[in-house]
Amino acid sequence: EAGVAQSPRYKIIEKRQSVAFWCNPISGHATLYWYQQILGQGPKLLIQFQNNGVVDDSQLPKDRFSAERLKGVDSTLKIQPAKLEDSAVYLCASSLGLGLKSTDTQYFGPGTRLTVL
Amino acid sequence: LAKTTQPISMDSYEGQEVNITCSHNNIATNDYITWYQQFPSQGPRFIIQGYKTKVTNEVASLFIPADRKSSTLSLPRVSLSDTAVYYCLVGLRLNRDDKIIFGKGTRLHILP
Numbered sequence: 001e002a003g004v005a006q007s008p009r010y011k012i013i014e015k016r017q018s019v020a021f022w023c024n025p026i027s028g029h030a031t032l033y034w035y036q037q038i039l040g041q042g043p044k045l046l047i048q049f050q051n052n053g054v055v056d057d058s059q060l061p062k063d064r065f066s067a068e069r070l071k072g073v074d075s076t077l078k079i080q081p082a083k084l085e086d087s088a089v090y091l092c093a094s095s096l097g098l099g100l101k102s103t104d105t106q107y108f109g110p111g112t113r114l115t116v117l
Numbered sequence: 118l119a120k121t122t123q124p125i126s127m128d129s130y131e132g133q134e135v136n137i138t139c140s141h142n143n144i145a146t147n148d149y150i151t152w153y154q155q156f157p158s159q160g161p162r163f164i165i166q167g168y169k170t171k172v173t174n175e176v177a178s179l180f181i182p183a184d185r186k187s188s189t190l191s192l193p194r195v196s197l198s199d200t201a202v203y204y205c206l207v208g209l210r211l212n213r214d215d216k217i218i219f220g221k222g223t224r225l226h227i228l229p
Binding site: 004033040041042043044045048091092093103105106107108109110111113 | 149151153158159160161162163166202204217218219220221222
């Protein structure tokens with residue numbers, strides 16, 4: 001079974017530029033998550049989709065971050081404009097269930113390491 | 118979600134058994150306990166999940182006492198490749214106010 005795919009793996013941009021990350025979840029998984037992981041910290045949930053609807057985006061900085069999950073499959077996360085503090089690893093995860101049960105295992109992709117100069 | 122507390126870091130030697138304890142005093146009746154492992158430059162990976170008593174799989178064991186206010190992840194005979202960060206998650210999301218929180222995890226360093 002193919003895992004969660006993410007691209008690109010690495011990205012370096014200058015502040016005020018824009019960047020986009022792509023995620024392809026495991027086939028058939030209803031729920032997709034985007035996390036931000038700053039060095040030395042645990043992953044922080046940015047947004048959670050259930051199929052193509054947003055379940056939780058309370059920690060997404062909406063003035064500069066946006067995300068979509070068209071057709072309930074692939075997803076893109078965009079940052080525009082980027083700030084220095086956005087340097088982090090952006091992780092995508094998916095789960096078979098709706099993400100409302102603590103038994104819903106999340107499967108993570110390898111992440112995209114973003115460096116903002 | 119129930120707040121969890123784990124040691125920030127632990128060191129051990131190859132071949133030893135390692136036990137990492139997670140405290141979750143306000144765990145709810147329906148909450149399961151899940152542990153994830155994260156290697157450098159990779160996303161977290163599910164290790165084990167349990168509700169009560171003991172769960173064992175090919176990677177680890179999870180011990181949960183009767184009051185369920187804590188849990189212990191046990192890694193038998195660790196090797197250098199077990200060096201990673203281990204996260205304990207507890208909780209059931211009933212509404213949008215319940216947050217999925219990984220915390221800082223426990224950074225396990227295995228020495229030769």
